[in-house]
Amino acid sequence: MTDQIDRFDKTPSLMPLRRDLLRRLAHAADEAGSPLRLTSFASVSPDGTPQVRTLVLRHFDPETMTLRFYTDARSPKVADLETHPEVQVLMWDPDHKEQIRITGTAELHIGDELADQLWSTVPEYGRGDYLTRLPPGSPLNDPEEHGQDETFGGRNFTVICVKVSCIDWLKLSAQGHRRAQLRWVGDEVAGEWRTP
Numbered sequence: 001m002t003d004q005i006d007r008f009d010k011t012p013s014l015m016p017l018r019r020d021l022l023r024r025l026a027h028a029a030d031e032a033g034s035p036l037r038l039t040s041f042a043s044v045s046p047d048g049t050p051q052v053r054t055l056v057l058r059h060f061d062p063e064t065m066t067l068r069f070y071t072d073a074r075s076p077k078v079a080d081l082e083t084h085p086e087v088q089v090l091m092w093d094p095d096h097k098e099q100i101r102i103t104g105t106a107e108l109h110i111g112d113e114l115a116d117q118l119w120s121t122v123p124e125y126g127r128g129d130y131l132t133r134l135p136p137g138s139p140l141n142d143p144e145e146h147g148q149d150e151t152f153g154g155r156n157f158t159v160i161c162v163k164v165s166c167i168d169w170l171k172l173s174a175q176g177h178r179r180a181q182l183r184w185v186g187d188e189v190a191g192e193w194r195t196p
């Protein structure tokens, strides 16, 4: 599937887990009902405060091990990522009883080729999220006060690409919980079982 070098010599039993996780992540963005699609995305604000919020997973590329999210360039999370690109993305799959905790580094795309290309795929009904007159999080006197400014176009549309460096996987089971950690460094991937 990839030209990555597997370093699972001591733990070959982890190879099927890696295959399964990457396959499910790749499908998650396309499946409206996938529990992996709605993620808890954690960043660190410029003053060092943890910040977590729900973000929709838009794409996962197993070749480059990159997750993709969309947001508004004016939202506080973008300032977080400009200062601290390190992020964690948390997923919970109730069907498999699995927690997937992904650590990575975020790269922002605003007004560049990737952002322009993906903006053209955002349906009309989804564009309003990036057209609010005031920046997301601005105080309002009235909840109806926020309007849209169509002249913004795709100017605020931001693509967050997260390069995955680690997946911490935990499966709950009455037969005994299982936990493993997979790590990507350059082209190499390694893993080990961990105490749950």
Ligand SMILES: Cc1cc2nc3c(=O)[nH]c(=O)nc-3n(C[C@H](O)[C@H](O)[C@H](O)COP(=O)(O)O)c2cc1C
Pocket: 038, 051, 052, 053, 054, 055, 056, 057, 069, 070, 071, 072, 075, 076, 077, 078, 136, 137
């Ligand atoms: C189900 C759900 C999905 C959401 N998806 C996104 C999303 O894909 N992108 C986004 O920027 N905000 C999304 N939000 C809103 C964020 O959780 C958050 O409130 C907003 O982005 C402001 O975050 P910030 O102040 O930390 O920058 C979603 C909220 C919910 C409840």
